[in-house]
Amino acid sequence: WARGAAAVDTGALPVELGALDAVAETLRLLRSGKRGRAADRATLALDAAAWPEAPRASSGLAARRLAADLSLGLVRWDEVDEAGAAAAARAAVRGADSALDRGDRLLALARLGDGLSLLFHRARHAEVPRSELVEDPAGYLSCLRGSRTLHDLLLPERPRTVAASSLARPGARPRVLVATGAYGDFHAGVVEALQGVADVTVCDPVAEHEELGRKVLDPQSLPALAVLAGSLDQEGAVDEGRATWAGRGLGSWVSRVARSLQEQLAGHDVVLADWADPATVWISHLCPAPRLVVRVHALDALDPWLHLVQWERVERVVTVSEPLRSLVVDLLAAVSGADVPVEVVPHAVPTLPGLARGKTDAARTTLGMIGWGRRVKDVHWTLDLLERDPAWQLVLVGADFPAASNPVVEPFVTRLRERLASPALRDRVQIVGHVEDVGEPLRRIGVIVSASVRESWHVGLVEGAASGAVPVVRDWPLLASRGGPRTLFPDEWVVDDLDGAEARVRRVTAPGTWEREGARAREQAMTLFDPDAVAETYRRLLLDGRASAG
Numbered sequence: 001w002a003r004g005a006a007a008v009d010t011g012a013l014p015v016e017l018g019a020l021d022a023v024a025e026t027l028r029l030l031r032s033g034k035r036g037r038a039a040d041r042a043t044l045a046l047d048a049a050a051w052p053e054a055p056r057a058s059s060g061l062a063a064r065r066l067a068a069d070l071s072l073g074l075v076r077w078d079e080v081d082e083a084g085a086a087a088a089a090r091a092a093v094r095g096a097d098s099a100l101d102r103g104d105r106l107l108a109l110a111r112l113g114d115g116l117s118l119l120f121h122r123a124r125h126a127e128v129p130r131s132e133l134v135e136d137p138a139g140y141l142s143c144l145r146g147s148r149t150l151h152d153l154l155l156p157e158r159p160r161t162v163a164a165s166s167l168a169r170p171g172a173r174p175r176v177l178v179a180t181g182a183y184g185d186f187h188a189g190v191v192e193a194l195q196g197v198a199d200v201t202v203c204d205p206v207a208e209h210e211e212l213g214r215k216v217l218d219p220q221s222l223p224a225l226a227v228l229a230g231s232l233d234q235e236g237a238v239d240e241g242r243a244t245w246a247g248r249g250l251g252s253w254v255s256r257v258a259r260s261l262q263e264q265l266a267g268h269d270v271v272l273a274d275w276a277d278p279a280t281v282w283i284s285h286l287c288p289a290p291r292l293v294v295r296v297h298a299l300d301a302l303d304p305w306l307h308l309v310q311w312e313r314v315e316r317v318v319t320v321s322e323p324l325r326s327l328v329v330d331l332l333a334a335v336s337g338a339d340v341p342v343e344v345v346p347h348a349v350p351t352l353p354g355l356a357r358g359k360t361d362a363a364r365t366t367l368g369m370i371g372w373g374r375r376v377k378d379v380h381w382t383l384d385l386l387e388r389d390p391a392w393q394l395v396l397v398g399a400d401f402p403a404a405s406n407p408v409v410e411p412f413v414t415r416l417r418e419r420l421a422s423p424a425l426r427d428r429v430q431i432v433g434h435v436e437d438v439g440e441p442l443r444r445i446g447v448i449v450s451a452s453v454r455e456s457w458h459v460g461l462v463e464g465a466a467s468g469a470v471p472v473v474r475d476w477p478l479l480a481s482r483g484g485p486r487t488l489f490p491d492e493w494v495v496d497d498l499d500g501a502e503a504r505v506r507r508v509t510a511p512g513t514w515e516r517e518g519a520r521a522r523e524q525a526m527t528l529f530d531p532d533a534v535a536e537t538y539r540r541l542l543l544d545g546r547a548s549a550g
Contacts, residue, residue: 020051020059021107027064028110028219036216040068058095060114062088067114070123073407077128089115089143096149105231108149109222115143116304117217123408125302127376129453129477133302134327137334144307144335153231154222154308155336174198174543177268179283181275182206182213183300186459189348190272190542193535198543203264205279209257212279217304220250221278225308227254228285261286270542276300276309284310291315293542296328298456306331311338318345318541320457323482346488347457348538350531355439355467356522359446364514365391367505368445368469370438370460371398375412381451381474381498383419386428388502397432397441398460442467446514447505450485454478457488465493465525468518470508472501490524 023046030039047056047065056062066085069075092115100108119141125131132140144150176198178187187202194200206213214221227250261282265271271289273280276296284292295318300306311332317340319325325344332338367386372379379396386394401413420429432441438460442448448464450473455461458473465471471493473485485494495501508517 020055020061024059024061024064024110024114027061032219036071040071043068044072054091057088057091058098058111060092060095060111063092063114063118067118067121070121071406071408073410077123078130080124082132085118086140086143089118091115092118093143093147093149097147100149100152105153105226106223109153109226110219112147112149113217113219113222119144120217120302120304122216122302126299127374127453131302131478133331134478135481137327137330141307141331141334145337150307150335153226154229155310156229156231157312174270175268176200176542177265177271177289178202179264179271179273179279180204180206181273181279181300182215182277183275183297186297186347187272187274189350189531189535190274190538192350193348193538194542197539201264201268205261205264205282208260209279212257212277212282214278215303223250224254225281225285227251228258228282257282258286262288265289272542276303276306278305281305281308284313287313293318295319296324298324298454301328301331307335311336311340314338314340316340316541317342319343320345320347322487323479323484324456326482327479343541345537345541346529346534347459347462348531348534349459349462349466349529350535351439352463352466352526352529352531355442355463357439357443357467359468359518360444362393363444363446363469364509364511366393366395366445367447367449367472368395368397368442368464369449369451370442370464372396373399373401375409376452376454378451378453378474379416380412380419382449383416383425383429384498385449385451385472385501385505387424388498389506390424390428392428392505394429395432395441395445396429397435397438397445399434400431438463439467442469445469446518447472447509449501450474450476452476455485458485462525462529465521466529468522470514470517470521472504474501489528493521 027039027043027046030042043061043064047061051061066075066080066088070077070080092111096108096111096115099111120133125133176194178191178200180187180202191200191202211220265283265287268289270291270293271283271287273283273292273294276294277300280294284294292314293316294309294314296306297320301324306328317328319328319342322344325342329342332340332342367382369377369379369382371377372382382394386392401409401416405413419425435441442464445464445467446469448461448469448471450458450461450471452458452474453476455476461471461473471489473489473494475484475486475494475496495504508514
């Protein structure tokens with residue numbers, strides 16, 4: 001393919017043939033069939049032709065090529081030409097509006113999708129220590145602020161039908177729906193807080209509709225949303241003579257999913273949508289409840305779904321930490337300009353009081369991580385710390401990296417396997433794996449480490465502190481400019497670098513000191529994140545509409 005494409009004299013092709021658009025649609029067809037890796041390789045091959053640069057950029061091919069390079073691990077996040085990437089994304093977004101002006105709504109959505117896929121590529125933001133999206137959301141996302149395709153086709157203003165509240169009936173209990181998300185399960189504490197004072201229902205849209213669990217944008221995502229928003233007709237505006245990457249049955253599928261979600265949403269006074277994910281996007285278009293609350297955690301703030309929510313229908317946003325609140329405020333202002341309150345309420349972890357079960361004799365010099373099998377957790381940083389003293393041990397609790405990793409993560413995992421098998425570490429690191437009761441392995445951990453490049457709150461760290469393990473918290477690089485972990489935890493928990501981490505471990509594990517420091521850490525964790533107090537805050541917020549007693 002690459003040799004054949006390189007031999008094509010693209011300058012001699014008449015513009016009317018639409019060769020670039022045909023190439024772009026071919027790649028979308030591949031991607032829509034869940035063949036992302038094949039589509040990335042095909043992008044490299046088909047982009048080998050000497051396409052004229054301006055049409056290549058406006059067609060979305062330039063953006064797709066950069067995204068493919070990132071997905072295949074050919075370009076690292078810190079090797080990206082930021083100016084070139086910004087130009088490619090901007091050209092794709094402008095190309096989308098040009099297609100919209102010609103009346104080709106489907107092509108407009110496709111090109112916008114190409115631009116979004118580059119702007120929000122996971123390799124650029126999710127597991128890296130620095131990101132323009134985090135540092136300067138307004139500048140980084142400036143091309144989306146004026147996108148007519150985004151605002152006219154995906155976020156059109158429509159009148160909202162609001163159901164009557166059951167609370168108008170004397171003595172009626174509020175009816176709350178908690179919609180779980182695609183990124184993880186952190187809703188149990190909120191559900192427990194509401195039980196007894198509200199009628200709570202939990203629904204899992206992803207379990208019923210697999211497509212709503214796709215965290216990475218695919219070519220069908222935006223056309224489906226446009227049908228839902230009423231800006232694309234029920235057949236998806238797909239002509240019989242065109243490529244079918246958007247799917248000729250798109251309209252009927254959207255109707256089926258919408259009806260299912262509407263049935264689950266009906267009859268509730270409050271809906272809590274956990275995570276800004278595809279399901280929340282759909283819920284924001286469909287929700288008839290008087291009050292819709294969205295909780296944003298961390299990774300979902302770095303994906304495009306946040307910018308596809310109908311924010312004028314959302315009463316408020318809940319984040320779990322101040323750095324994340326700051327980021328979400330700036331992200332919303334950068335694209336939608338949404339004037340929605342964004343508040344901070346920490347995770348509700350009702351199991352914290354039961355984690356203090358005493359420590360083993362070896363715990364004093366044993367480091368631990370709760371959750372480590374993702375690159376963002378940066379277990380290498382903890383191994384670097386472990387190597388500072390041969391007397392220290394390490395316990396890793398949680399799922400390992402999957403056997404088949406993507407090209408971006410593979411070098412990280414390969415190096416990790418080599419280090420764990422090395423003579424210096426192989427007898428000093430124990431991998432426990434996933435456990436239902438984290439309290440048991442915590443008995444063996446005396447120092448709980450948060451080595452992540454990005455966290456919003458870090459449940460595993462707080463669980464460790466509640467067990468009496470002394471916290472050592474890296475100043476999470478991605479959010480350091482927004483205050484980082486020092487906005488959540490006592491300053492003494494947080495270290496600036498490995499030297500600071502080593503000094504803290506030596507200080508708190510000194511004989512006669514560690515027991516006192518562990519008791520102090522537990523007291524701090526239980527005071528800051530008292531489950532009863534957090535539960536009461538969630539009750540006020542979701543049932544009364546306020547997060548504080550005042």
